[in-house]
Amino acid sequence: MKCLIVAAGKGSRLWQRGDVKPLVPILGIPLIERVIRSAVEAGLDDFYVVSGYRGERVRTFLDGLARRCRVKITHVINEAWEQGNGLSVLKARKYLNEHFVLLMADHLFDPSIVHELIRQPPNDGEILLAVDSYTSSPLVDMKDVTRVKIVDGRVSDIGKGLMPFNGFDTGIFLCTPPLFEALEHVMSEDGDTSLSGGVHYLAARGRVKAFDIGGRFWIDVDDPNAIDKAERSLLARLRGKQNDGPVSRYLNRPLSINISRYLARLPVTPNQISLASFFCSVLAAKLFALGNYLALTAGGFLAQFASIIDGCDGEIARLKFQESKFGGWFDAVLDRYADAFLLLGLTWHVYTNNTNKFVVFIGFMAIIGSFMLSYTADKYDSLMRSLTRSPRGIRIGRDVRVFLVFLGALLNQPLPTLVIIAVLMNGEVIRRIFVCREQH
């Protein structure tokens, strides 16, 4: 299915952030790139972008993006961009003979909205408008939003000042060619060159079906305040990672999200962040191994800092559409090495002060237990999934382990820390073996 994106307007309220609105960055990624990458995630790959104001710069950017994203982007030029956006839609008429998705270059959205929308083909002569019926959404600018009135699943009226209303126009459409006829009609009859005008014409004739987005994320980025809201929403969406352990959920994640907010604006890749976190851990291990309390404390803080930073690689990957199988795997491999080095450093610290061979054995059991916990996690989790039940109790993962190391270093209790980790980790592995045995 083809996708038309309107990116011709001037966007004067965003001048202070960049001189072309579609190229204004949101957490390091230009608005129109976010729109196109979200549409790609939803399953689209054939784009028609209408450019107008400073169109040359937009088109140059899009040519590069098409190569990077491996999608087709066709330029549609609207020199009369100062008139309404209905005119921009009409400019693309010759390319669009069937159903197509219509998006705005300045409206961000959850890709799942478009993913579902394109699976709801409209009847002939009708168009589908994605509407948000959560009318008290804090993301909506009540003064500027286009309101809709929905009756029996159809948009009966649409307009900026509309009263009463029970939904918002999200700027996401599934269109059919009759939209072009409606736009031409209102243009020649009423001189109305806006897209809303055409939609209003169809709505009055009962030909606009409403598709409720069910409270999912969307935002119209029109002014600096909206940019701020958009960035905060994108960051907040990172919180819900399912397999976050308790330390990650309540300590690391809130901090790492704030760090990611700044990192997103820099040209660093997720894999570089993984490496940085790994080297912090190695340095922490080296500090542990020095054998004195000051270095131990410093190492503890550095280890916990590395654990926090370790959340940023995945966050940046999600924020900047850079997720990859390799990235996740590379991070996991480095984490295993980092864990082992931290525990070796701690063991070395204890052994320096207490040359009992038993200490080495405890350290070894802590290292092997940590490894085995990670080694059994994949298979245990997939067994649990195949039994379609979620594992019970607290998930003892890397976040908990590093936090124990941090606490142990701070309290100058490295040996008890090693004992606790050895017992907890190996105990959990043995528990998993029994659970799997019982369930199989």
Next chain:
Amino acid sequence: MKCLIVAAGKGSRLWQRGDVKPLVPILGIPLIERVIRSAVEAGLDDFYVVSGYRGERVRTFLDGLARRCRVKITHVINEAWEQGNGLSVLKARKYLNEHFVLLMADHLFDPSIVHELIRQPPNDGEILLAVDSYTSSPLVDMKDVTRVKIVDGRVSDIGKGLMPFNGFDTGIFLCTPPLFEALEHVMSEDGDTSLSGGVHYLAARGRVKAFDIGGRFWIDVDDPNAIDKAERSLLARLRGKQNDGPVSRYLNRPLSINISRYLARLPVTPNQISLASFFCSVLAAKLFALGNYLALTAGGFLAQFASIIDGCDGEIARLKFQESKFGGWFDAVLDRYADAFLLLGLTWHVYTNNTNKFVVFIGFMAIIGSFMLSYTADKYDSLMRSLTRSPRGIRIGRDVRVFLVFLGALLNQPLPTLVIIAVLMNGEVIRRIFVCREQH
């Protein structure tokens, strides 16, 4: 689809191995249990077994098997078992109104033969006979086998002394009810009560289609010599495990198969073998840690022995239909612990004789490298599979690692061994990271 199994005959040539032929054990599992479990693997679960000679004992065994295998087994009794096996088939007539699979209780076969056969529905009035066109198969007793002549994909003649012939009757059929009419006809007309008689009647009328088994395993177990051949074939089939490393392929597997041959007759489970191998490794590690050369050598032999035994759990599981997801996982988890203990023992040995802290670091790197190799194996292999290419070069796995430990112990070179393992294992992990990065 229903499955009829003929198990009524006396099988006098097997008296010395047990007094009821269907219950004669092949590598610890009675003949009829092997036939039924193979059919279950092929996708069948509704069995009708005709018993006759000492039928009470056969039926008691089958009742237990039905519970253990969770399948339905209906008894069909043929008191006139001294007559031909066509009569046994006729006894089941009232249960079988549609297509059904017909098997012999004394014919072992590769489950994939039946799996494919049941996907080839015969035309009305026809039956399908699985034939083996490999007429020089060493598994066939030329004096006793039923020969067939195949012309244009149909059996044109069938009989024991048949000349010329171009295939063998494997005793595996996909039947339709007209077989019963044919059996009745030859019985009343010619007094022939054999199954071959009925098949011969249909074949003469062009109603027996041949299904070529393409050289896959089957054997008619009629005498002690055939039992021996059957056991050797089942054991030989264990060799082809795809992800065996070089040491496993050329040293461990040939030895472990011979051990499995004896273990199969004992009431030990695969998980018990996994545990036994694990404790051998722990004991070997303890011997290493003692610090003298004699104990080091003994530990080396014990470690290699444990590695060989470690192949038996999977072999016994396959030989005795005891394969399970849990078993494979449990074995892998124990292997990781065993690896770590062996390398810790070796490190301890070196450190006892040379209290340089660097030794501990080398040992630690060997342990972490071994772990990481196993940790990355799953993800690396699945990435390679998703790229549909097989990994290049020699697979450095557990078999190679333990063999290096064994050689190092034997040659009294524990420190160089640890260095080699540390470099090889971590080097391979780093290579995998680069391969995955390049391919992703």
